[in-house]
Amino acid sequence: MFDNLSDKLDRAFKVLKGQGKITEINVAETLKEVRKALLDADVSYKVAKTFTQNVKDKAMGANVLTAISPSQLMVKIVHDELAELMGGEHTELNIKPNPSIILIAGLQGSGKTTFSAKLANYLLTKKSKKPLLVAGDVYRPAAITQLKVLGEQIGVEVYHEDGNKNPVSIAENAVRYAREKGYNVIIVDTAGRLAVDQQMMNEISAVHKKINPHETLFVVDSMTGQDAVNTAKAFNDVLDYTGVVLTKLDGDTRGGAALTIRSVVDKPIKFVGIGEKMDALDVFYPNRMADRILGMGDVVSLVERAQEQFDAEESRRLQKRIAKDQFNFNDFLKQISQIKKMGNVKDLMSMIPGMGKALKDIDIDDDAFKSVEAIIHSMTEAEREDPKLIDGSRRKRIAAGSGTTIQEVNNLIKQFESTRKMMKMMTAGGGINNSARMMQSMQSKMKM
Numbered sequence: 001m002f003d004n005l006s007d008k009l010d011r012a013f014k015v016l017k018g019q020g021k022i023t024e025i026n027v028a029e030t031l032k033e034v035r036k037a038l039l040d041a042d043v044s045y046k047v048a049k050t051f052t053q054n055v056k057d058k059a060m061g062a063n064v065l066t067a068i069s070p071s072q073l074m075v076k077i078v079h080d081e082l083a084e085l086m087g088g089e090h091t092e093l094n095i096k097p098n099p100s101i102i103l104i105a106g107l108q109g110s111g112k113t114t115f116s117a118k119l120a121n122y123l124l125t126k127k128s129k130k131p132l133l134v135a136g137d138v139y140r141p142a143a144i145t146q147l148k149v150l151g152e153q154i155g156v157e158v159y160h161e162d163g164n165k166n167p168v169s170i171a172e173n174a175v176r177y178a179r180e181k182g183y184n185v186i187i188v189d190t191a192g193r194l195a196v197d198q199q200m201m202n203e204i205s206a207v208h209k210k211i212n213p214h215e216t217l218f219v220v221d222s223m224t225g226q227d228a229v230n231t232a233k234a235f236n237d238v239l240d241y242t243g244v245v246l247t248k249l250d251g252d253t254r255g256g257a258a259l260t261i262r263s264v265v266d267k268p269i270k271f272v273g274i275g276e277k278m279d280a281l282d283v284f285y286p287n288r289m290a291d292r293i294l295g296m297g298d299v300v301s302l303v304e305r306a307q308e309q310f311d312a313e314e315s316r317r318l319q320k321r322i323a324k325d326q327f328n329f330n331d332f333l334k335q336i337s338q339i340k341k342m343g344n345v346k347d348l349m350s351m352i353p354g355m356g357k358a359l360k361d362i363d364i365d366d367d368a369f370k371s372v373e374a375i376i377h378s379m380t381e382a383e384r385e386d387p388k389l390i391d392g393s394r395r396k397r398i399a400a401g402s403g404t405t406i407q408e409v410n411n412l413i414k415q416f417e418s419t420r421k422m423m424k425m426m427t428a429g430g431g432i433n434n435s436a437r438m439m440q441s442m443q444s445k446m447k448m
Helices: 003-016 024-040 045-060 070-085 112-126 143-154 167-181 198-211 226-239 256-265 286-293 299-308 312-323 329-341 345-350 370-377 381-385 392-402 406-429 434-441 443-447
Strands: 100-106 131-136 185-190 215-221 243-247 269-273 281-283
Touching (some): 024 045, 070 256, 112 131, 112 185, 112 243, 131 143, 167 185, 167 198, 185 198, 198 226, 215 226, 226 256, 243 256, 256 269, 312 329, 329 370, 329 381, 329 406, 370 392, 370 406, 392 406
Parallel strands (some): 100 185, 100 215, 131 185, 215 243, 243 269
C-alpha cells in the first residue's frame, strides 16, 4: 500500500541529503517534490498546498540539532504532519453500551457487507463480544445470502426477514430480537447504490433515526480516490456519521482517500480493510500509517499480531528446545503456521523497518510458504526430528515427493540451520517475537 507515494517522498527527501543546513531554497525544492507526490496520490490541491505550507513553517522555524541532518529533520516534520492529516490520535470504536448498535453505510461495491462480517469477527475474536449481523440490504441480489455465508464462516448469527422489503422495520425488529437473545453488539448492513441519490439518503436516514446507532460507519472504497472523499462528504451532510472505514487498501490505491478524508469531513478513520479474508481488518492508527508511508515500518502492529497468536506454554516449550539445540522441522512447521495466521506475508514483512523498499518489486503471495511446507511434509518423522539424517539420497526422495528440486530442498535445509542458530542466540530475549524475527531470516527464501 502507498508504494508509489512512498517512493516519491523518498526521492523528495534526497534533495536535502548532503546539505549542511536547512535553507529556504532547499526546503522549497523539497516541498515542491512533496506536493507533486501528494497530488499524484490523488490528494486534493487544497489539502496538498496546506500540508506543504505547514511543513515549511515548521521546517524554517526549527533549530537543527548538530546530531540531526536536515533531511532527517524534514522526514520527522513530514511524518508528524502526515499523522496529523490522517487524524493525529487513534479513535476507539464505541462498544460500551449494551447492546451497542453499529450502522454500516456506503455506496454499492464499496465492501460494506464484507466489512460488516469482518467487524463482527473482530469483535467476536478480539473484543470477546457477542455480535449479531443484520441483513438490511433488501435490494442487491444475493446480498442477504452473502452475509449469511460470511456469518456462517465466522460463527455469527445473521438476522434476516425473508419477504420483508422495508429496511427500517427490519432494523427495528433486529434490535428488539438482539435484546431478547442477549447480543451485546448489533451490526446493521444497509443497501448501497451505484451513486448518491435522494432515495438512498432518505432511506438510510430513516433507518438511522429509528434505531439511533451508537456508531455509524461510512465504508469507502479507497481505490476511488477523490471520488471517495466527495461521496463521504455527501453522506456526512445527511448522516453525520461517527467514523470512516477504508476498504481495498491493499489494492492498487494511491492513498489519496486515506490522506484527505479526515480533513474534508472531520471524522476519524477507524478501520482499514487489507484483503478478502475475515481477519484482514486493521484498526487505523494515523501515526503507524505515517510510519509505513515513509518506509519506517510498523513494528508495533507487527508485535501486536504476533501477540494475538502467542501461546505462552508453547513458547516456553520451544525456548527449552532451542536452548538444548533440539529445534527441529516439526517446530519449524509450527512457527510457519503462526506466521500464516498473522496475515498476508508481504504486508507483515513490510512492517519491518527498511523491508518495504526491499520488497517493492518482489511478488510474495499468501502461498509463499507452500513449497516449504510441502518439503517438510515429504520428510519422514525421523528426518523431521533429526535433520542430520537427511543425506543426498534422502534429499532426492524429498524433492520428488514434494514436487520441488533438490536445490530447493538444499536451500531450505541451509536456511533452517541458519534459523536454528539465530533462534538459539535470541532465546534469552523472550519468545513473543520469534515469529516476526524468523521472517527476517527467511527473506532470502521467499525472494527465491
